[in-house]
Amino acid sequence: MYIIYKIIISMPKKQVKKTYCQHNNKEILPDKSTSNNANHNDRENVPIQPKFGPALSFPYQKIWSRCILISGLFLIVWFNSKQGKEIIFAKQHDTFLSRSQHLQCAPDYTNELKIYPGCLPEKCGRIVTDNLISSQETDTLLQIAKNAMNLGGSDGGATIFDLHTGALSKGTKFINVYALKQASSIFNSTDFNIYKIIKTKIHHAVAHHFGVDADKIFLTKPTFFSRMTNTPAKTIHDKYWLPHIDKNTYEHFHYTSLLYLNDFGRDFDGGRFIFIDKNNVNTTIEPRKGRVSIFTSGAENLHLVERVNTGTRYALTVSFTCNINASISDPSY
Numbered sequence: 035m036y037i038i039y040k041i042i043i044s045m046p047k048k049q050v051k052k053t054y055c056q057h058n059n060k061e062i063l064p065d066k067s068t069s070n071n072a073n074h075n076d077r078e079n080v081p082i083q084p085k086f087g088p089a090l091s092f093p094y095q096k097i098w099s100r101c102i103l104i105s106g107l108f109l110i111v112w113f114n115s116k117q118g119k120e121i122i123f124a125k126q127h128d129t130f131l132s133r134s135q136h137l138q139c140a141p142d143y144t145n146e147l148k149i150y151p152g153c154l155p156e157k158c159g160r161i162v163t164d165n166l167i168s169s170q171e172t173d174t175l176l177q178i179a180k181n182a183m184n185l186g187g188s189d190g191g192a193t194i195f196d197l198h199t200g201a202l203s204k205g206t207k208f209i210n211v212y213a214l215k216q217a218s219s220i221f222n223s224t225d226f227n228i229y230k231i232i233k234t235k236i237h238h239a240v241a242h243h244f245g246v247d248a249d250k251i252f253l254t255k256p257t258f259f260s261r262m263t264n265t266p267a268k269t270i271h272d273k274y275w276l277p278h279i280d281k282n283t284y285e286h287f288h289y290t291s292l293l294y295l296n297d298f299g300r301d302f303d304g305g306r307f308i309f310i311d312k313n314n315v316n317t318t319i320e321p322r323k324g325r326v327s328i329f330t331s332g333a334e335n336l337h338l339v340e341r342v343n344t345g346t347r348y349a350l351t352v353s354f355t356c357n358i359n360a361s362i363s364d365p366s367y
């Protein structure tokens with residue numbers, strides 16, 4: 035607004051050489067006595083007649099024209115502010131008991147879920163909560179992820195570890211950590227129990243927030259830890275910044291949840307989660323340790339993860355399906 039104000043007040047005031055007095059349209063002739071051109075013949079003192087008659091004028095002309103100009107500028111600013119806007123849905127330093135945004139489900143999503151009675155959400159959308167998982171629980175998960183990832187790691191910027199199957203990125207491929215002899219020294223049943231408790235809490239939160247019975251949704255694969263850095267991608271799995279729809283990327287996803295294990299702005303920069311909404315609106319979630327984000331996995335929730343600029347970002351993806359045949363069981367070791 036300040037800029038608009040500056041433009042308006044800095045507009046040059048029109049230098050009008052008046053040939054006619056505005057009042058009564060009376061002619062004002064130059065004072066012959068002061069004129070240097072006193073000897074010029076009379077023709078030169080005859081005022082120029084506008085070809086199409088005197089210009090149109092009406093009361094408060096200047097005020098009106100400025101009002102119209104200002105309104106036009108307002109319209110342009112308003113229109114531009116609707117396009118390409120970013121809404122920070124959850125800032126890193128805020129804590130939410132629960133913050134939600136409802137959306138209309140994508141038609142594909144609704145059609146697919148209709149065949150699973152009781153699994154269709156009351157409304158599609160997204161929810162963020164910071165009070166579900168304790169700091170200690172988060173620390174346990176972060177340690178599990180770090181210990182496992184020390185046994186491998188992608189050559190590119192995204193390493194994943196699946197506690198259910200033992201799959202871990204190594205180089206440009208995957209290995210099974212449970213087949214390694216070091217596995218026995220890094221995994222224990224206490225940690226697995228904590229993982230199960232966390233997974234169960236998230237399961238119930240998903241059911242509660244979307245108004246479905248907890249026994250109508252099932253844990254599915256892949257459910258995995260992720261580590262993201264700014265290392266250039268080596269394979270397609272490293273390109274975590276590509277926009278995608280989870281239901282299409284992962285065959286059985288119907289509800290996606292993410293648990294963030296460390297902090298945006300402290301442990302890493304970049305790496306924010308972004309929903310790409312209608313009219314080019316970005317709805318952003320800044321990762322915060324212990325923060326859980328839950329959303330329906332259809333086209334209503336197209337998203338990406340911004341590239342990490344510095345540091346290392348850790349998260350756990352926990353996914354649910356309506357299809358009992360695609361369910362997976364709890365991990366055990």
Ligand SMILES: O=C(O)CCC(=O)C(=O)O
Nearest residue numbers: 260280292307339349351
């Ligand atoms: O880690 C995240 O914040 C989201 C990752 C993601 O979109 C995915 O794994 O499909």
Ligand SMILES: [Fe+2]
Nearest residue numbers: 278279280337
């Ligand atoms: Fe995703």
